[in-house]
Amino acid sequence: MKKNRSVPPPTVVPVLVYPDVRAAVAFLTGAFGFVERTRIGESHRAQMAVGVDGAVIVADVGADRRPPQPGGSTQLVRVRVDD
Numbered sequence: 321m322k323k324n325r326s327v328p329p330p331t332v333v334p335v336l337v338y339p340d341v342r343a344a345v346a347f348l349t350g351a352f353g354f355v356e357r358t359r360i361g362e363s364h365r366a367q368m369a370v371g372v373d374g375a376v377i378v379a380d381v382g383a384d385r386r387p388p389q390p391g392g393s394t395q396l397v398r399v400r401v402d403d
Contacts, residue, residue, distance in 0.1 A: 333398040335377040339387040341366055344378045 338344035341363050341379070348354040354368040354376065366378045381387045388394045 330373055330375045331400050333375050333377055333400075335396045335398055336380050337381060337385040337387065337394045339381050341378050343378050348376070348378070379392050 336344065340391055345354075345356055345366050345368065348368055349356065352370060356366055356370045357375070358367040360366065363378050368378060370374045372374065372384045386394060
């Protein structure tokens with residue numbers, strides 16, 4: 321597997337889409353003890369760590385990513401593989 325220092329190290333990383341990345345980071349930090357690992361732009365994306373080896377990416381609304389709304393999907397799962 322290629323090393324990419326900007327990608328969280330876990331094999332499976334959920335990506336959560338929020339209309340306000342900074343507010344989502346504050347919520348996840350306060351409610352669940354997540355720690356911001358990397359900030360990419362002020363409101364574009366943040367990588368969050370939790371526990372020993374957990375991670376989540378908080379992404380902004382854009383491209384095919386939509387904010388939370390009834391009847392819609394607002395998350396995806398990133399899986400790293402060897403090739």
